[in-house]
Amino acid sequence: xxxxxxxxxxxxxxxxxxxxxxxxxxxxxxxxxxxxxxxxxxxxxxxxxxxxxxxxxxxxxxxxxxxxxxxxxxxxxxxxxxxxxxxxxxxxxxxxxxxxxxxxxxxxxxxxxxxxxxxxxxxxxxxxxxxxxxxxxxxxxxxxxxxxxxxxxxxxxxxxxxxxxxxxxxxxxxxxxxxxxxxxxxxxxxxxxxxxxxxxxxxxxxxxxxxxxxxxxxxxxxxxxxxxxxxxxxxxxxxxxxxxxxxxxxxxxxxxxxxxxxxxxxxxxxxxxxxxxxxxxxxxxxxxxxxxxxxxxxxxxxxxxxxxxxxxxxxxxxxxxxxxxxxxxxxxxxxxxxxxxxxxxxxxxxxxxxxxxxxxxxxxxxxxxxxxxxxxxxxxxxxxxxxxxxxxxxxxxxxxxxxxxxxxxxxxxxxxxxxxxxxxxxxxxxxxxxxxxxxxxxxxxxxxxxxxxxxxxxxxxxxxxxxxxxxxxxxxxxxxxxxxxxxxxxxxxxxxxxxxxxxxxxxxxxxxxxxxxxxxxxxxxxxxxxxx
Amino acid sequence: xxxxxxxxxxxxxxxxxxxxxxxxxxxxxxxxxxxxxxxxxxxxxxxxxxxxxxxxxxxxxxxxxxxxxxxxxxxxxxxxxxxxxxxxxxxxxxxxxxxxxxxxxxxxxxxxxxxxxxxxxxxxxxxxxxxxx
Ligand SMILES: Cc1cc2nc3c(=O)[nH]c(=O)nc-3n(C[C@H](O)[C@H](O)[C@H](O)COP(=O)(O)OP(=O)(O)OC[C@H]3O[C@@H](n4cnc5c(N)ncnc54)[C@H](O)[C@@H]3O)c2cc1C
Numbered sequence: 138x139x140x141x142x143x144x145x146x147x148x149x150x151x152x153x154x155x156x157x158x159x160x161x162x163x164x165x166x167x168x169x170x171x172x173x174x175x176x177x178x179x180x181x182x183x184x185x186x187x188x189x190x191x192x193x194x195x196x197x198x199x200x201x202x203x204x205x206x207x208x209x210x211x212x213x214x215x216x217x218x219x220x221x222x223x224x225x226x227x228x229x230x231x232x233x234x235x236x237x238x239x240x241x242x243x244x245x246x247x248x249x250x251x252x253x254x255x256x257x258x259x260x261x262x263x264x265x266x267x268x269x270x271x272x273x274x275x276x277x278x279x280x281x282x283x284x285x286x287x288x289x290x291x292x293x294x295x296x297x298x299x300x301x302x303x304x305x306x307x308x309x310x311x312x313x314x315x316x317x318x319x320x321x322x323x324x325x326x327x328x329x330x331x332x333x334x335x336x337x338x339x340x341x342x343x344x345x346x347x348x349x350x351x352x353x354x355x356x357x358x359x360x361x362x363x364x365x366x367x368x369x370x371x372x373x374x375x376x377x378x379x380x381x382x383x384x385x386x387x388x389x390x391x392x393x394x395x396x397x398x399x400x401x402x403x404x405x406x407x408x409x410x411x412x413x414x415x416x417x418x419x420x421x422x423x424x425x426x427x428x429x430x431x432x433x434x435x436x437x438x439x440x441x442x443x444x445x446x447x448x449x450x451x452x453x454x455x456x457x458x459x460x461x462x463x464x465x466x467x468x469x470x471x472x473x474x475x476x477x478x479x480x481x482x483x484x485x486x487x488x489x490x491x492x493x494x495x496x497x498x499x500x501x502x503x504x505x506x507x508x509x510x511x512x513x514x515x516x517x518x519x520x521x522x523x524x525x526x527x528x529x530x531x532x533x534x535x536x537x538x539x540x541x542x543x544x545x546x547x548x549x550x551x552x553x554x555x556x557x558x559x560x561x562x563x564x565x566x567x568x569x570x571x572x573x574x575x576x577x578x579x580x581x582x583x584x585x586x587x588x589x590x591x592x593x594x595x596x597x598x599x600x601x602x603x604x605x606x607x608x609x610x611x612x613x614x615x616x617x618x619x620x621x622x623x624x625x626x627x628x629x630x631x632x633x634x635x636x637x638x639x640x641x642x643x644x645x646x647x648x649x650x651x652x653x654x655x656x657x658x659x660x661x662x663x664x665x666x667x668x669x
Numbered sequence: 670x671x672x673x674x675x676x677x678x679x680x681x682x683x684x685x686x687x688x689x690x691x692x693x694x695x696x697x698x699x700x701x702x703x704x705x706x707x708x709x710x711x712x713x714x715x716x717x718x719x720x721x722x723x724x725x726x727x728x729x730x731x732x733x734x735x736x737x738x739x740x741x742x743x744x745x746x747x748x749x750x751x752x753x754x755x756x757x758x759x760x761x762x763x764x765x766x767x768x769x770x771x772x773x774x775x776x777x778x779x780x781x782x783x784x785x786x787x788x789x790x791x792x793x794x795x796x797x798x799x800x801x802x
Contacts, residue, residue, distance in 0.1 A: 222731075222732040242723070242730075242731050481760075485733075486734060486759070487733075500759045503757055503760050503762040503763070504760065562703065562704065562706075562767060566716045566717065569715065569716050604721075606732055608732075609731070609760055
């Protein structure tokens with residue numbers, strides 16, 4: 138940072154002010170101008186030039202990374218074989234529907250009871266508009282997308298310890314926060330306290346902006362008014378004829394609003410990764426892996442193969458695997474090259490002939506906890522009673538949020554909401570419970586915001602990601618220090634093998650990360666292969 | 670660079686795409702938290718450890734596995750479980766930042782005297798403190 142405009146401290150406090158006032162969106166814009174933000178590096182479908190001369194590749198794991206690698210390597214002329222532990226492809230790219238069985242480690246089995254047509258995405262559920270590699274594949278593979286509602290002004294923000302435990306509407310929190318910040322900043326501006334930071338002319342523009350943006354009155358105050366209600370909503374909405382008199386709503390008190398920390402519920406939808414427009418595949422997230430599978434020859438993926446050992450020498454790799462359903466003696470598969478997309482939680486337990494740098498990198502990662510629950514309701518009360526159409530309610534309770542379906546508005550009697558999506562300690566704790574105990578927590582937390590949970594709950598299904606047999610966790614937990622130390626080694630080709638997957642990307646915990654990591658890995662592997 | 674991300678209540682621990690927002694909210698709202706509030710070895714085991722090591726501490730096997738803590742001779746040296754819990758080991762996350770010294774000592778003492786383990790020597794919070802990086 139140089140000092141052309143502002144001294145560093147001042148610039149930082151300006152960011153802080155912008156950030157406070159605008160949510161992170163405006164701050165993000167400001168930072169983009171300073172070159173802080175980035176993209177996934179993808180621009181167009183991968184073209185692997187050059188003849189692999191009949192070389193073969195073993196792809197380990199049929200998640201999105203493995204499927205991407207398989208599709209592109211096959212197109213480039215390689216002989217490809219995929220070994221997958223499960224009886225189906227997709228990995229973390231899954232949806233749960235009625236009739237599905239969810240098997241968690243420890244023998245916990247759930248049979249999903251959803252009505253036909255309903256599903257929950259227990260893993261990935263939303264796709265940012267700038268995840269262009271993934272969006273490109275959806276287009277190429279004919280996977281229809283629809284909007285995923287990330288912000289809904291009529292959804293709730295809830296803190297069980299603020300406002301008597303009563304939730305507030307997003308629009309109320311957002312307008313009040315914006316209003317008070319504008320009022321305060323206007324005060325500073327007109328008192329000349331920003332003279333160091335802005336010119337006199339700009340100060341005037343700033344005041345105009347704050348008044349319009351914060352819905353302030355002519356004295357630059359944020360107070361109950363028609364203008365304010367036009368942002369935060371009314372006690373009685375405007376109507377027709379003689380029986381409806383619009384009634385303005387009363388803003389929350391500033392101190393109470395600040396202390397409630399409800400404003401933290403405003404942040405998500407403004408961040409780059411969560412800005413509108415977000416997408417979801419029509420009918421469930423697993424439509425993406427289904428699209429890949431459609432595009433591959435039927436025998437390319439060998440299911441129920443649990444990889445147990447990987448050996449390699451100057452000519453190729455030898456992979457041992459056992460039947461993951463029946464067990465029995467290990468079998469082997471060989472190839473010239475290997476793209477290994479098995480999560481590192483599992484890889485750290487698989488004997489492999491690899492160098493110390495890669496081994497250390499694999500062993501340095503553990504996976505974060507994550508917990509999600511889908512809940513079928515007898516009726517769409519969030520729409521009928523609350524006028525909430527899609528979007529997310531945030532809460533300080535263990536379930537962290539409730540996400541309402543982004544589709545089928547008013548079309549079906551029943552509906553499935555995402556009743557929990559939580560990380561950190563709460564996710565460890567919820568994972569530790571039996572499915573029945575978890576669902577009780579989910580309903581209790583939901584009922585604290587929506588009493589309808591008590592009468593309308595029908596059935597539910599939950600996933601604690603550390604109990605998922607095929608990942609042992611949600612996603613790789615990189616710290617900056619560890620990334621510095623081990624990321625390059627994790628991605629580097631080791632002999633005849635290269636790792637790919639969400640963990641081998643800077644877009645951890647995103648499907649885009651799995652895909653671009655695979656594209657990058659096979660590009661490098663291909664260079665070696667054609668040079669060999 | 671991070672210091673300007675004031676919107677991110679948590680800073681660096683949450684540069685992990687997803688957990689950012691709900692985590693930030695949970696923390697901000699006061700009810701959520703980074704650490705575990707359970708007290709006593711049994712409560713900690715049942716709310717945290719058994720998510721992976723299972724209620725009977727017998728571990729589990731899928732594409733990978735969670736080792737059994739039941740009848741586990743490696744628990745004989747008390748320093749070993751302490752180190753694994755505090756600093757993590759491969760797929761086992763480091764829990765040092767989420768537990769107090771007392772909590773770690775309690776859960777180690779509990780595990781070493783239950784599930785078919787019978788190691789009588791006790792770990793103290795001071796032992797745990799010494800094991801922290
Ligand atoms: C709760 C949650 C929420 C998420 N939310 C989003 C979101 O909203 N948007 C988004 O874009 N992304 C999201 N993600 C991230 C996304 O799901 C992942 O980044 C991506 O799916 C990872 O793909 P992958 O191919 O790297 O790994 P995986 O999908 O895990 O694939 C690995 C494959 O290897 C197989 N395997 C494992 N062990 C063996 C073995 N021993 N032998 C053979 N095969 C084996 C597995 O069965 C699996 O098929 C979320 C993830 C989770 C868990």
